[in-house]
Amino acid sequence: MKRLAMALLAVSAFGLAGCSNNPESSVSTARGVQPAAQPPDDLAAAVTISIVPKSLDNPVFLDTKEAAQTRARELGVKLEWVAPFHADTAQQITILRWLINRGVDGILVSCNDPVALEPVINEGIAAGVRIATFDSDAPQSDRIFYIGTNNYEAGRSAADAAIELLGTNTEPKVAIVSGRREAHNLNERIRGFQARLEESARPVYLSILYSNDDINLAQELTEQAVTGLVDLDLIYFSGGWAFMGPLDSLDAYGRWLAAGGTAVTIDSHYPILIAARDGMVDALVGQDFAEMGRAGVSQLYNAILGQTVSSPIFTDTIRVNPDQVPLLLNQARNYELK
Structure with a gap:
């Protein structure tokens, strides 16, 4: 210096x-x-x-x-x-x-x-x-x-997607899966999501689950949410940790989605696009x-x-709907962590 x-x-x-x-x-x-x-x-x-x-x-x-x-x-x-x-x-x-x-x-x-x-x-x-x-x-x-x-606005964009997906359900029961409790970016995403959702609905927040940015823990918490929270309608992932590991680890979550559950997430890099292609998440908000x-x-x-x-x-940021996933997958990099 x-x-x-x-x-x-x-x-x-x-x-x-x-x-x-x-x-x-x-x-x-x-x-x-x-x-x-x-x-x-x-x-x-x-x-x-x-x-x-x-x-x-x-x-x-x-x-x-x-x-x-x-x-x-x-x-x-x-x-x-x-x-x-x-x-x-x-x-x-x-x-x-x-x-x-x-x-x-x-x-x-x-x-x-x-x-x-x-x-x-x-x-x-x-x-x-x-x-x-x-x-x-x-x-x-x-x-x-x-x-x-702009993490607050990204959270609002995720809520826009959730509102469209929920349709006539104006009193959804919601769980949030986040990373570290202290992280400013994640808390801003949650704040923006809740503010926008509450403008159009009367959500009931059942739980905020913190994974500490750990992929395995995020998947475990997701499985616990869908099996332990009664009448859960919506999961908001403030980051895509749960989709960075093997998707077959999300067996109960997959059944919950098939039964009518709704899931939106922040992030749209390769493993999350694969999850969206395979029907494991309904909408994404990607970051650059x-x-x-x-x-x-x-x-x-x-x-x-x-x-x-x-x-x-x-x-x-970019909001990604299911019909956009194939094109984005062709453009995305498949990084493998060794």
Whole structure:
């Protein structure tokens, strides 16, 4: 980072004069932001950006990794990808503090627990590390920007699908399967879903079940919901963990769907599209994890070069109905976790 600071002094007039100094809007979209002006090769080579997803065992982040690596190669910067294998807040804090102590130039982190991560993010900012969040924010921290889904609106979109699927059932009994109880992105999805559903119906919430982002536990909780909750009409998955494992583990859930149950989920990457193709989920709201990686690296690089980056930067979502699944499957990447 010391070498980078000296290089920035040497090129303070380079290319940056063309960047606007006008205040930017409080909300922008990822595809509307611009990459930094290309600096000299020796400056780019001095930059290290570290990305810290929630965990390494969640395949939703693989599109982010691939897109971020591509963008980093284009810019000529060094990119690191480091995280706990399973979602673990204490380990994520340890990793962040290690990166800060090493003096990396920028960190892009998806926060398992925004409150717990707030102090270490603030420590890093105070030490001169440019830290931003993606996917799951820590909105009360000093992070310089958030890039990712507008999770409240994604929850509302999932509720729109549920309302259409429920038809005349205006008093549905609802279960919610989520990940980590503390995660800001998941809680915003639940908040948006409930707010929209309650505008058109009088739902009865039977349970919110927390899987801690664990695929096996998500499947177990789903099976428990359909066998243990009386007259359950609807399950809302705030993320697609239950569909990332073997679908034959969801035997009771499959029977519940066949008997008239309704299920909607956030996420539309390959295993979830397979679940939708096989009739295991009725509607999906997909996120653009690739854009989080591409634009996240671009904008963090801008910040390292001294540019102002607006926040939040919202990436696109897409609502997927069953008739759209075959086309999306042809376009999706089939990542297999080894």
